[in-house]
Amino acid sequence: MPNMVTIEWYLALSIILFTLGALGVLLRRNAIIIFMSVELMLNSANLLFVAFARYLSDLNGQVLVFFVITVAAAEVAVGLALIVVIFRTRHSINIDEINLLKG
Amino acid sequence: MNTFALAPLILVFPVIGILFNGLVGRRFVDADRKSGERWSGWFATIMVFAAFLVSLSLLGSEVANGYHIEIIPLATWINIPAANFTVPWAMQIDTLSVTMMLVVTGVGSLIHMYAIGYMHGDPNFSRFFAEFNLFIFFMLILVSANNYLMTFVGWEGVGLCSYLLISFWWDRVDENGKAMNADAGRKAFIVNRVGDFAVIIAMTMLFWTFGTLNYEPIFAQAVEFFEEGKAVTIGSATFSIDAVITIVTALFLLGVAGKSAQIPLYVWLPDAMAGPTPVSALIHAATMVTAGVFLIVRSNVLYELARISDVQIFGFISSPELVAYTGAFTALLAALIAFTQWDIKKVLAYSTVSQLGFMVAAAGMGAYVAAMFHLVAHAFFKALLFLGSGSVIHGMEHGHHEVAHDHGNNAHHGEEKFDPQDMRTMGGLRHRMRVTFIVYLVGALALAGIVPFAGFWSKDEILAHGYQHVKFVFLILAIAAFGTAFYVGRQLQLTFFGKPRSEAAEHAHESPKLMTIPLMVLAVLTTIGGLMNMPFMTRTISESYNGHPEGIWLALEAWLEHSLASFEYTAEGILSLPKTPVVISPLVAGLSTLLAIIGLVIGFLIYRRQPKTAEDPDPLQKTPIWWFSILPLETLYMKTIVPWFKRFAYWLAFPVDWEFWHNFVHDRLIRDMFVSFSTFLAEVFDPLGVDGVVNGTGKVTRKLSQVFGSLQTGYVRTYALSVFLGAIVLIIYFLFLAR
Numbered sequence: 001m002p003n004m005v006t007i008e009w010y011l012a013l014s015i016i017l018f019t020l021g022a023l024g025v026l027l028r029r030n031a032i033i034i035f036m037s038v039e040l041m042l043n044s045a046n047l048l049f050v051a052f053a054r055y056l057s058d059l060n061g062q063v064l065v066f067f068v069i070t071v072a073a074a075e076v077a078v079g080l081a082l083i084v085v086i087f088r089t090r091h092s093i094n095i096d097e098i099n100l101l102k103g
Numbered sequence: 104m105n106t107f108a109l110a111p112l113i114l115v116f117p118v119i120g121i122l123f124n125g126l127v128g129r130r131f132v133d134a135d136r137k138s139g140e141r142w143s144g145w146f147a148t149i150m151v152f153a154a155f156l157v158s159l160s161l162l163g164s165e166v167a168n169g170y171h172i173e174i175i176p177l178a179t180w181i182n183i184p185a186a187n188f189t190v191p192w193a194m195q196i197d198t199l200s201v202t203m204m205l206v207v208t209g210v211g212s213l214i215h216m217y218a219i220g221y222m223h224g225d226p227n228f229s230r231f232f233a234e235f236n237l238f239i240f241f242m243l244i245l246v247s248a249n250n251y252l253m254t255f256v257g258w259e260g261v262g263l264c265s266y267l268l269i270s271f272w273w274d275r276v277d278e279n280g281k282a283m284n285a286d287a288g289r290k291a292f293i294v295n296r297v298g299d300f301a302v303i304i305a306m307t308m309l310f311w312t313f314g315t316l317n318y319e320p321i322f323a324q325a326v327e328f329f330e331e332g333k334a335v336t337i338g339s340a341t342f343s344i345d346a347v348i349t350i351v352t353a354l355f356l357l358g359v360a361g362k363s364a365q366i367p368l369y370v371w372l373p374d375a376m377a378g379p380t381p382v383s384a385l386i387h388a389a390t391m392v393t394a395g396v397f398l399i400v401r402s403n404v405l406y407e408l409a410r411i412s413d414v415q416i417f418g419f420i421s422s423p424e425l426v427a428y429t430g431a432f433t434a435l436l437a438a439l440i441a442f443t444q445w446d447i448k449k450v451l452a453y454s455t456v457s458q459l460g461f462m463v464a465a466a467g468m469g470a471y472v473a474a475m476f477h478l479v480a481h482a483f484f485k486a487l488l489f490l491g492s493g494s495v496i497h498g499m500e501h502g503h504h505e506v507a508h509d510h511g512n513n514a515h516h517g518e519e520k521f522d523p524q525d526m527r528t529m530g531g532l533r534h535r536m537r538v539t540f541i542v543y544l545v546g547a548l549a550l551a552g553i554v555p556f557a558g559f560w561s562k563d564e565i566l567a568h569g570y571q572h573v574k575f576v577f578l579i580l581a582i583a584a585f586g587t588a589f590y591v592g593r594q595l596q597l598t599f600f601g602k603p604r605s606e607a608a609e610h611a612h613e614s615p616k617l618m619t620i621p622l623m624v625l626a627v628l629t630t631i632g633g634l635m636n637m638p639f640m641t642r643t644i645s646e647s648y649n650g651h652p653e654g655i656w657l658a659l660e661a662w663l664e665h666s667l668a669s670f671e672y673t674a675e676g677i678l679s680l681p682k683t684p685v686v687i688s689p690l691v692a693g694l695s696t697l698l699a700i701i702g703l704v705i706g707f708l709i710y711r712r713q714p715k716t717a718e719d720p721d722p723l724q725k726t727p728i729w730w731f732s733i734l735p736l737e738t739l740y741m742k743t744i745v746p747w748f749k750r751f752a753y754w755l756a757f758p759v760d761w762e763f764w765h766n767f768v769h770d771r772l773i774r775d776m777f778v779s780f781s782t783f784l785a786e787v788f789d790p791l792g793v794d795g796v797v798n799g800t801g802k803v804t805r806k807l808s809q810v811f812g813s814l815q816t817g818y819v820r821t822y823a824l825s826v827f828l829g830a831i832v833l834i835i836y837f838l839f840l841a842r
Binding site for chain 1: 815816817818819820823824827
């Protein structure tokens with residue numbers, strides 16, 4: 001049978017994942033969970049890249065995924081380092097309490 | 104060969120003296136009293152003497168150059184082409200002005216020399232000489248001017264110097280606290296001013312009629328206009344030239360009354376005796392007071408025209424007649440007042456008024472030469488008398504000091520009031536002050552009119568002229584001459600003869616040489632002064648002159664004729680100047696000498712026995728003559744004009760100036776309006792308006808910043824939301840809106 005899973009399905013999945021990730025960034029208090037949501041957004045974009053690479057038979061999409069993964073990894077490293085430092089001083093990673101820039 | 108170019112120097116020398124004494128004289132005097140006084144005083148004297156030498160050279164130049172009139176222009180003073188009004192600053196050197204210059208500088212330098220001794224020890228020594236030189240400067244401007252306005256500058260200037268010098272000791276206060284010297288100075292100035300006002304009006308009329316103020320053009324045009332019978336339009340009124348000339352000459356008479364102390368403006372002269380004696384001698388005997396006579400003689404053409412015109416003042420008297428009668432009555436009145444005076448200088452002051460009356464009467468009768476002759480002779484003997492009286496006063500003061508020292512206690516000093524000028528405390532001074540006595544006697548005899556002194560010749564000429572032309576004036580002047588002799592005798596007797604009536608008189612002594620030498624020179628001049636215009640001098644001064652048919656020459660008359668245009672015009676038949684008789688009339692001469700001798704003798708006799716002491720009454724006090732001691736015109740003025748004037752001035756000062764102008768206009772209208780306006784600005788406009796704007800800006804900014812500040816929640820999730828929303832906006836834009 002012809003492939004029943006068309007590009008729209010991947011698109012929809014990607015959008016749903018992205019939306020969940022965005023909502024997680026906006027609505028969750030725990031910093032680590034926010035990072036996880038950011039990763040979710042990035043991964044949804046990766047998914048879409050690969051899907052289109054397959055669909056358009058262009059390998060550039062997959063190359064771009066490598067870049068994104070690398071950047072995500074670096075970002076996580078830096079972000080987690082920041083969270084560790086914050087935790088050392090504040091003993092909490094509830095982002096609602098990190099409001100010293102309040103004007 | 105002439106020295107006319109040197110003429111401006113007579114004005115320059117006194118100015119140098121003024122600058123020296125005014126600017127640095129005080130330093131000299133303060134540094135070393137003795138030599139400083141010598142520097143200051145002699146510098147001033149030498150400046151005047153230098154002017155005298157230049158005047159002598161001008162005399163020589165006049166003689167050598169045919170006695171013509173020389174005009175020396177110095178500068179243009181006023182030049183208004185639109186009004187055709189030009190007044191130059193120019194000197195007119197003619198025989199008349201040279202005569203006056205010689206008198207002013209000659210007698211002036213002698214008096215300067217005397218003043219060095221008289222003012223010794225005065226704290227304002229150099230200021231005195233600066234003001235004295237200033238007076239000489241202005242007087243020389245007066246006599247050397249070639250136009251009425253420049254003369255008037257000198258006229259006013261000598262009035263100013265008279266004020267300055269009379270009030271020289273302005274801080275002296277008498278026992279009632281009145282500043283008598285300052286008052287006297289003010290009185291002189293104000294009374295003079297009344298006369299000046301008349302002169303200004305007269306000058307304005309002259310300008311409107313003749314278009315110029317220079318002497319020569321005015322006189323020439325006056326004769327021309329008079330012959331044509333021209334009508335003159337001044338403003339909206341039309342006058343005949345006769346009327347204009349009469350009005351001008353009458354106004355000049357009022358000015359002369361002010362300056363030369365005639366009725367009704369003589370009241371300042373006796374008060375002026377409050378000034379130092381050299382001032383009285385120079386200004387109020389020899390020079391300033393003669394300025395009036397000089398003015399009349401200068402304007403002789405105008406007076407002669409008025410004489411032959413038909414115009415009468417008040418319908419019954421012509422202008423020159425008015426002059427003559429004013430002079431005559433002044434002479435008589437002043438002589439009578441002099442009978443009642445105790446102060447030695449006041450006697451001389453009223454005597455001056457009286458003698459000026461003689462001069463003015465002579466000028467009014469047309470005897471201009473006789474008036475000038477008497478002017479010069481009077482300058483000599485009156486200056487001599489005043490300086491002599493100063494010497495007497497000095498002697499009395501020294502005597503008083505000696506007496507006070509003898510008694511040895513200062514408690515005596517302030518107790519009795521001692522007036523060194525009061526003749527009642529004098530007496531017998533001829534033994535103690537011999538030189539002064541002799542020179543004073545010479546002056547007194549000259550004043551009384553005793554042969555051969557100068558006073559006899561000049562007074563006799565006036566009397567002879569009066570006898571020939573206006574008998575009534577002759578009568579009054581003869582009585583005045585008798586009165587003159589009487590008060591002269593009285594004064595001599597009270598001062599020099601008899602027994603001393605006070606201790607001060609007993610201890611009086613002679614004055615220093617610096618003071619007696621000028622006295623001696625003046626005495627010599629008084630003695631030989633008569634030679635100036637004797638009726639039987641046969642030597643002529645100018646060979647080329649041929650006017651007198653009798654061939655008998657009067658030197659001064661021959662000399663002055665060249666400046667007095669009336670003589671020329673009379674020769675041409677246009678005017679008719681009354682001629683002074685050239686031969687001595689035995690009747691008049693005999694009568695006047697007789698009157699003089701009788702007057703002197705009676706004066707001597709009456710005062711021989713009394714008063715014996717200083718407190719005795721005057722023998723005349725029981726007679727009606729003593730009525731003149733209340734000083735008729737002065738009392739009248741003090742009771743009427745002065746209180747009215749004071750009330751008017753008070754009214755101007757308080758209701759008008761203070762209450763209306765100051766309180767109402769300035770304070771209420773201007774100041775209060777301004778204050779309320781600025782209060783409004785300060786309290787209403789500034790806080791609400793300006794501050795409102797400024798503060799409002801601040802408030803708005805703060806509100807805004809609050810608003811913007813509230814964006815900074817520090818809340819991470821809000822920031823994340825805004826990033827998210829911004830991303831969505833951009834995506835929508837790029838997807839749907841950007842084509």
